[in-house]
Amino acid sequence: MIILQPFLQPDLGLMMFKPGKTLLSELVKMSQGNRLIVMPLPEELVNVPSGKVSRSVIPDSSKSLVDDIRLLEFFNHIDVQKRLGSFKHWLERIPHCQLSDGEYCDKNLTVLDNAVRVCWHHDNQERKSRSIETESIAQRNVLVWGLESVRSQLRLDRHISLPELCWWSVVNGVYEHLPQSIVDDVFGVKKKPDTNGLVIRRESDERFELNSKAILKERAGAVKLIVDDEPPAMFMSRPKEITWQSERYLKFVRSLPCVVTGKTEGVVAHHLIGHGEGKMGAKTHDLFTMPLNADEHRKFHDDPKGWESKHGSQLFYVKQTIKKALELGALS
Structure with missing residues (x-):
């Protein structure tokens, strides 16, 4: 398929194209002496530049x-x-x-x-x-x-x-x-019938009672933080320190835009360094992380103090990341 810009000449009843030598040879091969189809550009290709399109089929608008x-x-x-x-x-x-x-x-x-x-x-x-x-x-x-x-x-x-x-x-x-209606369609949840109408349903038909957004949130796998107000280690004289780790939370952090550049590609979960964390030979808790683009992450490790003097304290960004996790339901 080839996309070309038409030049209309209404007074002459003509429509002209300027494919260039390369594309003209392509058109000759495509036509083989037959006619060619001229049709409006599919909306999905609205910002594709003129020339040969790699997609072998025309998008099915249906x-x-x-x-x-x-x-x-x-x-x-x-x-x-x-x-x-x-x-x-x-x-x-x-x-x-x-x-x-x-x-x-x-x-x-x-x-x-x-x-x-x-x-x-x-x-x-x-x-x-x-x-x-x-x-x-x-x-x-x-x-x-x-x-x-x-x-x-x-x-x-x-x-x-x-x-x-x-x-x-x-x-x-x-x-x-x-939108609620989109999630309802995905989970096959039916719209609740008007109680003032004549529609009668069985009480056992649970499809009318499902909350599709609640189902989506549950299946999205929010990271659960279980609170124990009297953990056993609290009563030990020298308890072993445990580092909280969660690959699912790190995956969530990597899905966020970089706190500095706003980029969404090549984002890593940067663990807090300094401020009493990130000791030699050990990483801090996965909870104390923030999203950084790979390039920005490298700049930080090259000069942590210089990075913070330019962009601000890591503590602020870590707090904002945790806040976002709580607001979106990634932590509950």
């Missing part, structure tokens, strides 16, 4: 979640957007004006209200008078960007399903922001 407006609330949440990547960068890769009406478009492009890719001509028009189409495209962009980012992070070569989106949200610690 399986796409891009029409599910319930996901707008989820993708617009600030915590979710931190894990999806830069929406602005995604928009800037769109190589054409999204408000083009087949008439005049300026060759220079910009981003309108951080939501729509437009040329300078249509940007001026929209600033004078907003159109309903602009709002619709803005919402569509958020949905396409969010779904494409999740698909890319899951390394899928097809549309993602609701269960896969749910899995992504669990891995990234943002499952609590999923």
